Amino acid sequence: MNLLHAWFDTFLRSRRAGNLFGRRAMPEAGVGRAAAAPPAFSTALVGLAQAPLEQALATLASHADGLGEPEAAERLARLGPNEVDHEKPLPWWRHLWQCYRNPFNLLLTVLAVVSWLTEDAKATVVIGTMVLLSTLIRFIQEGRSNRAAERLKALVGNTARVLRRASGTEAAELADQYFGAHLHSRQPARQQELSIRELVPGDHIVLSAGDMIPADCRVLTAKDLFVAQAAMTGESLPVEKFADGDATQAALLEQPNLLFMGTNVVSGTAIALVLATGNRTYFGTIAQRSSATKATPTAFQTGINSVSWLLIRFALVMVPFVLLINGLTKGNWSEAFLFALSVAVGLTPEMLPMIVTSTLAKGAVQLSRRKVIVKRLDAIQNFGAMDVLCTDKTGTLTQDRIALERHTDVFGHDSQDVLKFAYLNSHFQTGLTNLLDRAVLEHVELQSELRLAQDYRKVDEVPFDFQRRRMSVVVSECEDHHELICKGAVEEMLAVCSTVRENGRDMPLDAQRLARVRQATEELNEEGLRVVAVAMKETAASQAVYSQADEHGLTLVGYVAFLDPPKESAAQALQALAAHGVEVKVFTGDNELVTARVCAQVGLQADTILTGPQIERMDDAAIAQALARHRVFTRLTPLHKERLVRALRAQGKVVGFLGDGINDAPALRAADIGISVDSAVDIAKEAADIILLEKNLMVLEEGVLQGRRTFSNMLKYIRMTASSNFGNVFSVLVASAFLPFLPMLPLQLLVQNLLYDISQIAIPFDNVDEELVRKPLQWNPADLGRFMLFFGPISSIFDLSCFALMWYVFDARTPADQGLFQSGWFVVGLLTQTLIVHMIRTPKVPFLQSLAAPPLLLMTGLIMAIGVLLPMSPLAGYFKLQALPPGYWPFLVAILFGYAVLTTLLKKLYIRRFGWQ
Structure with a gap:
């Protein structure tokens, strides 16, 4: 077994599954050279580049005319699809770990461990449930969205033109056609359009401008082939590639006849032999070695991270205060520590990863319905x-349907000769396929001209590129001369023309005629027509190879004008x-x-x-x-x-x-x-x-609006959580300083937080006001901090009202009565937290001017019902809650009503002063 095959097999056995390669892990263009591939791989690939063609084909068990279908199928089954590992989904266990591994879940886990060590089984169960729910909901939502994304992306697969081997006489003819004619012939009889995933080593592929290089390849034939490989080498300019190797050059990336996966063809045409696919390519090997390189965060990720760390820093400041005040006033430092950790949990938006993923996934599904x-x-x-x-x-x-409207001579009169030359150019060119060539070939007047191409033989081609903005084909009708036919943008064509065809005679392109030419083309342009100039010249039949240098001294014969309606x-x-x-x-x-x-x-x-x-x-x-x-x-x-x-x-x-x-x-x-x-x-x-x-450009508007709805729903959760949690902590600080007992037990605080988080699971499915999607939306952590400090204390006002109610009206003043006090604040806290979902989800008056979506209404209503019934349920004793007296409920309604009114009024003040994103 040769060295390259040995490397392939070793690589396959040692490959690792998972997301091994980020899109940005490779060096940026112009930064520098990519990391070196393993020596054995480089040596093997260089050896194949420098070996005689027959030897390279034999090494890969390929043939001069490509692989047969059975051979290709066997290799695909043995080596796997042509893709690198980053395109494969993570194993479920790694995905589960990633769903769990975020700062908020880690903090909850620490609290669960502390609860277990202090033999608080109830708190351990509740905290464990919070971690489990947060992780599983995110795992399920991301799994669904990932599977949907994979199904959608499968609809947009890149393809390659592959030459698959025929049999018998046909195979011999094709081999002579491609390697003897050097791409001068028409399209191959056995050419197939296949997904790049189906490529295998030994395949022959056809390349032209605009194509991605789908695998590591050796050039077999090339015509003015320029490849952009800045992602691999850092070279800012395209590099010309040739069929011949360089025996004096040992560096892998310097080989003039090697093409690498991930680069792309800028101009020219080629046939190439596939040497390596998937993880066995240079791209794949560098991906393995670069797997530890972190991708550059996007603006979206940066925004999420900034918000997350803002909340974490806030918790790091507030939690020590809670610990100190409760420890100093109550004297029970272990209980104070557990309570402080519970407050920390209340401050952490542990559902943030799930909310983000759900809203993004919902947006992707909505857009997929719009294609x-x-x-x-x-x-x-x-x-x-x-x-x-x-x-x-x-x-x-x-529109995509470009139509050939006019074919005129240099002064704007209809001309069949111009149409003939344009037809021959479009018919024989094999480079970048475009709508203009299709319009020429499909023109109704040309149906009788289809026999025209049979009278000509293609000699050579000078492919299109975006610097010259023109392309040429050379054909022979009679063996005594060749005709170089060139078409392209008017200005670029005038630069290589010295004469014009006027009434069948070639006349010098002097200033007077140049002015008439420009006038004719401008008149066509003013009609909304896209003008392509056509020129030609005759050359000696002895010349076999042509290049850009031959595009000079041409005769301008006229124009073809296309209508591309809006x-x-x-x-x-x-x-x-x-x-x-x-x-x-x-x-x-x-x-x-x-x-x-x-x-x-x-x-x-x-x-x-x-x-x-x-x-x-x-x-x-x-x-x-x-x-x-x-x-x-x-x-x-x-x-x-x-x-x-x-x-x-x-x-x-x-x-x-x-x-x-x-x-x-x-x-x-x-x-x-x-x-x-x-x-x-x-x-x-x-x-x-x-x-x-x-x-359809209207889809872009829908995409913009869907993006803004997605952002708005994410922002709702962050605002609700931040402001509500800040208010709760402020209330806890005040209560801890004056009460002879804890205002709420750690277990009760955790249950309240768990129920509140569950109520917000439906936020990704909420409606968004039309006013909120009229302007672009961006992350603004400073605005979030201001919002939190503005609205957070509002809930504290009503929390203190609840404290006064329980202390003075219901006489819950001693440690023996703390269960009543804690039950009263548990209900008020949960209901105000849930009510804030509706108050802050919109800048309008909730329920009257803006109504939440049914899923959110149902979920928040359910959680509020649970909050009211839990102190009266059989589970009340488990959570150390107790039934509230009948006189409590009118006060509860008053507190909730006052909270809603005050929040609405202050919201209007906030909007006038700071706006509402």
Whole structure:
């Protein structure tokens, strides 16, 4: 067995399941080289890169025309799917551990252990129940959401074009076709579109611009192949790859004929031999070695963490005060310690992980019903926080169904010759597939021209890239000469043309004719047509290989003009986004005239337009000012789009980017939330956080609103818990200083907290007021602290009223009567805590102007009923509670009514002064 196969088998035996690799664990572009792969792996891969092709094929037990179906199936069963471990769900036991392992559950566990050591079995049971419920609810909710997410993500699988082996004579013909013709032929008879999970070592794959490299591969044939591999090597510019290796180069990443999983094709075409898949790739091995590297927290995670630690710090300050006051006034330090720990539990929002997960999962399910797939749950909150949406024009503001409207000569007159040349170019090109080529090939006038391609033989191809913005094919109709046919953006085409075809004659492209050419193209643009120039030249039949250097001295023969009408939903969607505080900016590679026409049709103001060449001359400060003044940016390269997105983020904006092409991938990665579509190129889908199964911009509005509803419901829980718990602790401090007994036993405090937490399980399913989703929402820990200090003491006012009621009206003044006192405050505390759910869930008047969702009404009503009945139930003695006298209940109603009225009044004051997010 060769070295590489031995490494594969060893790796498979030693692989670890679980989430081993975070998306951000690899070095960022330009930062530096990735970590080194194990020496045995590097040596084996370099050996395959430098070995003769026949030897490499033999090593992998492959063939010149790829693998047969039975061979591929056997390898897939033996080696497993082509995916790294991070794509697999955690084992249930590790998921359960992660659900348990948070600061709040750990604090509860400490309290349970202390209770058990002090032989307080009741407290141990209650605290253990709280830990169990918190962990299991989160485990069940996350499990359901993870399974749903996996099912949804399965709908958006990336694919690869694979050459699977034929048999007999057909196999020999295909081998000669691919390795002899060097991709000059048309599409292969045995080419298949397969999920990248189904690739195995020994497969042959076809690559073109926009494709992700799905595995570690050796290049077999290449034509102007440039690959972006910054994630692996830190090189900021694309690297050209060739079919030949370099025997003098020992470094793995320097091999000119090796392609690595996770990189992508920028331009050109190739056929490659798959050397390694899944965990056995360079990407997979580095993932193993980088598993300890922590991912960079997102803005959402940072916000959650800041809120959590705010509450924890508050507990660390308040709990020692409770301990000292009760220890000094009661003299029982062990009981004071247990009570202080119970207060600490009351201050910790132990249901926060479950609430967060449930609200995000519910948001993902809601969006999935609108054919929106959420690849990363945190992205839902970013949707709600987004205040700037940057979008490409083609296919997003406009429809996918581009139609060929005109084919004219250089001065705007209809021309069949131009249509013929455009047809030949689109028919024979094998690089980046786009809607323009499809429109040419599907044009109704060309049905009779289908025999045209049979009269020509393809000689070579110069693939498209986003710097040249053109592509060429070379064909031969007669063996005495070749014809280089080039099409592309008008300005870039004029740069390589020296003559124009006028009335069948080639005339110099002088200033007068150049002015007429520009006038003709501008007139087409002003009609809303996208113009592609077509040029050609004849070359000697002796030339066999062509490159970008041959694109000069061309003759401009005319233009093909396409109509890309705006989407019917675009204008309505833009208005809806603007109404919800989301500014829309257009970033496109198209020219100013076409873009201005489309923007006018969809109601997007485009009085002043900034172009890519202008951006090139600007520094960062000038770009920041330009972004404030302009909404439409045209003639942009991929790096221009990325630079603009980063500039917006530097201004503190939460930026979304919607795009579907290879030229959008850098901007998708740079944005806070990348949005793409199912029909996008692989690299765009990989870079995106959200995938739209339909290009309907109205779905974006729904996504924004759903994100804000999700955020609002999370914020409700945090506000309720923080303010209510602060009020309880303040009341405890006051009562502990003056009462000769504890205001509530530790067990009672724990039960009260448990019931209160259960009442909030339905918060993720609550309604959200329309006013709360009109503007972008972001984390603001300072506002939460202010909210807690403002509303927390309100409950303390009524807690003190309850203390006075029990002390003066019902004479619960001695340790012998403490059960009555504690029962009275237990009921008031639980009911006011539960009532605050409805008071704080909305800035409006609860129950009258804003009603909670039925699940929340049912849950809070049930918990309030339990709180009222528990002191009178058979379980009262177990919790050391006792029945309350009949005269207590009118006072309870008065306390609750007064609490609701005062909270409503002060809420209006708070909103006038600080607002309500």
